[in-house]
Amino acid sequence: MDRHDNVGRQLTRQLPLLLGSLEKRCSWTSVAVAAIVMGLVSWITLRLAQRVQRHRSPPPPPPPPDASAEPSKPRPIEPLHDFQWQDVAPRKLRPWKPVYNITMALTSDAPSDLIIVDGNYLDRVNLRRTLMDRHGGTVHGCLSGGVDAVREVYAYLLEEYLPTRYPTMFELSHSGGTFRNLVTGREFPSSMADSSDDTTTAAAAALRIIGETVEDDMFLLRQTPDGHRTEAFVCCFPAGFDGSEKLGKLLVDVHGPVPSYDKIGASMERFFSRLEVGKSVKRVNTHARMELQTLMRLPRTRAILFSFKTYLYPLSEIKAEGLGPDMADAIEGLHSGNAPGMGAYKGSGRWSGKVCEYLRS
Secondary structure, eight states, X not given: OOHXXXXXXXXXXXXXXXXXXXXXHSOHHHXXXXXXXXXXXXXXXXXXXXXXXHHHSOOOOOOOOOXXXXXXXXXXXXXXXXXXXXXXXXXXXXXXXXXXXXXXXXXXXXXXXXXXXXXTHHHHHHHHHHHHHHHGGGTEEEOGGGHHHHHHHHHIIIIIIHHHHOTTTEEEOTTXXXXXXXXXXXXXXXXXXXXXSOHHHHHHHHHXXXXXXXXXXXXXXXXXXXXXXXXXXXXXXXXXXXXXXXXXXXXXHHTTTSTTGGGTHHHHHHHHHHOOTTOEEEEEEOSSEEEEEEEEEOTTTOOEEEEEEEEEOOHHHHHHTTOHHHHHHHHHGGGSTTOTTHHHHTTGGGTHHHHHHHHHO
């Protein structure tokens, strides 16, 4: 029996005897005082018993996730019924700061905005098709562990997202088995074809179709005991890296060349692990070339989809907007802040002097 229980019970048994003795020997005032004491001791005994009960019976831990349960689904996609892609100007991203600090800088995003389409669409996807024809495995690839994730993202984009979000650009056949791109005139199966010989071959073909249907580059990552690992990718517009060299690498190794990545690496891993289905985020990777990056979790495979749309702006456009000095300050600020090696990483020594001079002229 618990020590607190013994103390409480002994006090409860002895108090009536104590009161009886006081009633014979003392005044009514003393008895009243003793009664108050008895009430306090009873309250203390009750609190001790409650504490012991809590100690003995802790609340049950939350049940582990049920792998057999139907996965949650992303929020509904908002259609753009009257969307005319030719008339949409590219977004103007101007997030420059005079001092560069490496941060996650994530903002909440609507799942409907996974793919952003503008007037550059047709030129970009035609260029991507050409690049994939010429360079093959350099710009897309898949490991065996990424096949299911490729199958899932392929079906989500072609069966659900694109025909729903952009009905003036994409549609499904009446049977639902064929996806039609109304801009390029090309048709594909709405679900990934299976190959009896090699599923990675089927996944590679699916990545090619994705690559010529949207202009966003994509990496699929799967969580492992050592961290998140790249399992598949299609990347036609990389910024100074070879996407095929990232395949099979952990997130920390993918970002190995990035100066001061250790300042955010652990936070990135934690965020990737906690990212919920139906919630996506965006961030902007800056300077003359901008990347609008998106992170989302796929509901069935739980893989992380990392995608980014590239924006290129003529320096003359930046200068005409009166933002030349701001951009010049930001370029020079690459050498300061919490990642002073970022300027060298971006090769600014080869171009920053002339560019900044032009922007300030």
